[in-house]
Amino acid sequence: MKQVYNFNAGPAMFPLEVLQQVQAELRDLQGTGLSVLEISHRSKEYEQINEETQQLLKELLGISSEYDVLFMQGGASTQFAMVPMNFLTEGRVANYIESGTWSHKAVEEAKKIGRTEILASSEADQFRKVPDLQGLKIHPEAAYVHLTSNETIAGTQYRDFISTGEIPLIVDMSSDILSREINVSNFSLIYAGAQKNLGPSGVTVVIVKRELLHRIPNSIPNMMNYQVHAQKNSLYNTPPVFAVYMVNLMLKWIQKNGGVKGMEQRNQLKANLIYRTIDNSEGFYNGLAHVESRSMMNVTFSVVNDELEKEFLRQAEENGFVGLKGHRDAGHLRVSMYNAVPYEQCKALTDFMDDFQKRFG
Structure with missing residues (x-):
């Protein structure tokens, strides 16, 4: 598959x-x-x-x-x-x-x-x-x-x-x-x-x-x-x-898989990974939610300009990343990582984000 x-x-x-x-x-x-x-x-x-x-x-x-x-x-x-x-x-x-x-x-x-x-x-x-x-x-x-x-x-x-x-x-x-x-x-x-x-x-x-x-x-x-x-x-x-x-x-x-406590620990690790990639990008990626209100389930962010954001989405889809386009009411990008989303999947995304920034940043 x-x-x-x-x-x-x-x-x-x-x-x-x-x-x-x-x-x-x-x-x-x-x-x-x-x-x-x-x-x-x-x-x-x-x-x-x-x-x-x-x-x-x-x-x-x-x-x-x-x-x-x-x-x-x-x-x-x-x-x-x-x-x-x-x-x-x-x-x-x-x-x-x-x-x-x-x-x-x-x-x-x-x-x-x-x-x-x-x-x-x-x-x-x-x-x-x-x-x-x-x-x-x-x-x-x-x-x-x-x-x-x-x-x-x-x-x-x-x-x-x-x-x-x-x-x-x-x-x-x-x-x-x-x-x-x-x-x-x-x-x-x-x-x-x-x-x-x-x-x-x-x-x-x-x-x-x-x-x-x-x-x-x-x-x-x-x-x-x-x-x-x-x-x-x-x-x-x-x-x-x-x-x-x-x-x-x-x-x-x-x-x-550890009950609700186990889910919370996994979800926090996933969220930390995504937010850290955004925050360490020196403005190439920008988180949309205020830091104190950030969701552990849905990470919303943008790319430094509209053209690169479109290119990011295009290349992400080519590489098998599904569902990253933000909701029509908010636009930009969204990563939803509910309980069933494994850490490895989030790591693959952050590797792609780092690589994309190296090539276009």
Whole structure:
């Protein structure tokens, strides 16, 4: 096969051994004679996958019995609407921290549901850093506080989170869940599209504190109601069976490779390598995110001028580097290095970057 270095921002890279297991089981899942694409979601085989995947996630993140783990469809973008639909009740205010494109989209959806206020925003800085969380004045009637832990487009990430006291803290962790250790008990609800660190597109993980579910009005349509999905153990309707199966395999791979702590150590090494190459280039490469807000998952940078940047992309593609073009909203270059991206792949990229600078710098 052609050598490819996959830095796509999502859907993202899978470990080879996971893909090989999928390939081996695709026609016959665990001796059933059926493909995982064919089994009933009411079968004992899928019920076992569903339960085991929930348990694996609970073990890896240290999730207590106070929380339910749900597998839902529609991606994180559906969660932008579901969160206010379920929790932005009459007389309450939704408080948002706006740190980039994805948190902005969440704000816009919430505005359609009810009263919404932005607590802090880094839009004036072109979202190249995360807003300062110190001294925030949370509305006394806040239904919840919402933030996005990692902005894939801008390449920014929160290193620490705020305490919101009795007010629920809800976080979109689509692009950095399981990449570093967190204390789940600090959050009332976490949601994450799977297609970066967890699995393929098609399933979204929701971790929700059970006491929060009791606040949901009966008027919410069943398909958009977290409590309905929790009561039915994510089996209210036909779930994304294949996607949940692949999340199961990914969680086992993470567990086998040192758990979340092991992922964090690997991810920090990869990020340090890329950022060091940028910072040591004497301005040939320029990091786009402020240093104190740099993401460990998505490195955004530019080349010294537009023509060389185009040439960099052209030569990178010729050499098998995939997914380096920045998002259309931000332009320039982006390196996405989620859990499955090995250090060796990042080293190959930095070797290419060093060589390109020698030839054109």
